[in-house]
Amino acid sequence: MAPTSRTPRESGATRQPTYRPRVRRALAVALVGALGVATPALASDELEDIRERLAKVEQERRSAADERDAGEQRVEDLHEEHEHFSAELETAQARLAETEGKVEQARVVLDEAELDLADAEAETERIEGELAVARENEAQIEDSIEQVASDQEQTRSTVGAIARESYKEGGMGSLATTLELLSGEADAVDQMSMARTVLRVQDQQIQQLATQEAEQVAEQDRLTGTRSDIDYLLAKAEANVIAKEQARAAADAAKVELEELEAQQEQAKADLETERTKVEESLAAEEQRAQDLESELAALAETKHGLQTEEEAELQRIAEEEARRKAEEEARRKAAAEAAAKKAAEEEAARQRAAEREAERQRAAQAEAQRLRDEAAAAEAARRAEAAEAEAAAAAQAAQEAAQREAADRAAEQERASRAAEEERSAAEAGSSGVLSSPVNAPITSEFGNRFHPVYQMWRLHAGMDFGAGCGTPVVAAADGVVYSSSFDAGGGNMVIVDHGVQRGVNLTTSYLHFQSAAVVSAGQSVSRGQLLGYVGTTGSSTGCHLHFETRENGAPANPRGWL
Numbered sequence: 001m002a003p004t005s006r007t008p009r010e011s012g013a014t015r016q017p018t019y020r021p022r023v024r025r026a027l028a029v030a031l032v033g034a035l036g037v038a039t040p041a042l043a044s045d046e047l048e049d050i051r052e053r054l055a056k057v058e059q060e061r062r063s064a065a066d067e068r069d070a071g072e073q074r075v076e077d078l079h080e081e082h083e084h085f086s087a088e089l090e091t092a093q094a095r096l097a098e099t100e101g102k103v104e105q106a107r108v109v110l111d112e113a114e115l116d117l118a119d120a121e122a123e124t125e126r127i128e129g130e131l132a133v134a135r136e137n138e139a140q141i142e143d144s145i146e147q148v149a150s151d152q153e154q155t156r157s158t159v160g161a162i163a164r165e166s167y168k169e170g171g172m173g174s175l176a177t178t179l180e181l182l183s184g185e186a187d188a189v190d191q192m193s194m195a196r197t198v199l200r201v202q203d204q205q206i207q208q209l210a211t212q213e214a215e216q217v218a219e220q221d222r223l224t225g226t227r228s229d230i231d232y233l234l235a236k237a238e239a240n241v242i243a244k245e246q247a248r249a250a251a252d253a254a255k256v257e258l259e260e261l262e263a264q265q266e267q268a269k270a271d272l273e274t275e276r277t278k279v280e281e282s283l284a285a286e287e288q289r290a291q292d293l294e295s296e297l298a299a300l301a302e303t304k305h306g307l308q309t310e311e312e313a314e315l316q317r318i319a320e321e322e323a324r325r326k327a328e329e330e331a332r333r334k335a336a337a338e339a340a341a342k343k344a345a346e347e348e349a350a351r352q353r354a355a356e357r358e359a360e361r362q363r364a365a366q367a368e369a370q371r372l373r374d375e376a377a378a379a380e381a382a383r384r385a386e387a388a389e390a391e392a393a394a395a396a397q398a399a400q401e402a403a404q405r406e407a408a409d410r411a412a413e414q415e416r417a418s419r420a421a422e423e424e425r426s427a428a429e430a431g432s433s434g435v436l437s438s439p440v441n442a443p444i445t446s447e448f449g450n451r452f453h454p455v456y457q458m459w460r461l462h463a464g465m466d467f468g469a470g471c472g473t474p475v476v477a478a479a480d481g482v483v484y485s486s487s488f489d490a491g492g493g494n495m496v497i498v499d500h501g502v503q504r505g506v507n508l509t510t511s512y513l514h515f516q517s518a519a520v521v522s523a524g525q526s527v528s529r530g531q532l533l534g535y536v537g538t539t540g541s542s543t544g545c546h547l548h549f550e551t552r553e554n555g556a557p558a559n560p561r562g563w564l
Helices: 021-035 040-169 171-183 191-378 380-431
Strands: 444-446 449-452 459-462 465-467 474-476 481-489 493-503 506-515 532-535 547-553 556-558
Touching (some): 040 191, 493 532, 506 532
Antiparallel strands (some): 444 465, 449 459, 465 547, 481 493, 506 547
């Protein structure tokens, strides 16, 4: 399968082999039994697949372990941060409790200030009542003073009139005149009585005037005192209200300031609570993640153990197969050696028979020569003629045998040339058989064979060829067949394997890797040449959008060019 890039660890993705080991082993055993050949490449491919999965599991285990260590450090940091926020929250709670006490005290002070202000306002109302009474008294006093002044003026006028009349008339005449003025009568009998009355009236008027003057002075003094009381009450009321207002304003400002501080501290406490809640949530998430990582590490350890067991079993199987293969090779070698020895013995026997025939021929020739020599003595001319004829016949026979050997050699050479031509023709036919069509309309960017892996950074077999198609390009079946599997593989990503049955004496399968998403066909479904299988993508171990296309003969990777 084509190697492509992917993340070191993918949670929830379990690598599955491209071919099920049991099916591949069964197929290998069947081929070994049918063809009599060993499959070391197949065994090494299975082992390489197991080791590749084992390396990936180990890489995932190390990545998970590193992430677990980092998570433990984060948990420790979150514990410290949680303790820090808890300490700050306790401090904030203490400050808030202290502030709440001050706010409560400020509320008490404000309530007392408002009560004092209410008392001051009540006092002001009382003072205003006293002021109203004082102003009424002031008005009454002013009216009284005006009345006293009027009475004084009248009394002074009366006394002055009496005095003037007394001064003008002198004695009783004045009195009579005065009485007349007072009574309007001028009876002589009553003049004396009236005189006394006038004197008494005059005295009373003078006393009344003195009394009125004293009352005026007293009322004036009382008016002055009342006005002073009014001014004092007004100043007292104003000062009392101003002081109480100032006290209430100060208490209200202190209350507002403390309430603002309380709100700020409550907000700070809420912020700390929020931060601590976030830290607690992060801590719980990290602890849950740590538990998940521990579970994942345990699962990876179990998977690694299983893969190691599978690797050991595979190594044991490979060793057994290798021992069996060596035993079979040794048996074949011995059989070949025995056959070669038998053939050598047969050839030696043939050579001996040929030598015997040659010796017999030589003896016959010697006998013939002796006979000829004997006959030559009888008839030299005839013998020479016969000898010449015999030599000519021998030469002709040798020439004939040489011609036959040359003809046989030419026939063998022609046979070899014919077989070579037939092999070349068969190879040419195999190279352009047309069994498979191109699975995608795109150029080939990487051929089948060993190459330096771009992801694993190592030399390994590139078991197929890559078509440089863009993501989303349709991928079709290269020939008729049955979908062997449609699944996801950690290396090949979303992929499909199609079984085309026996072609040219081998079981042929094609693989299509790195689909963009799940294939549009499912396992067991029959497909025809050109039928849509999926779309080009870059899932699995891939460095970019392309289609990795494989052909396998009896489960072993083969160059797709021999089938396209």
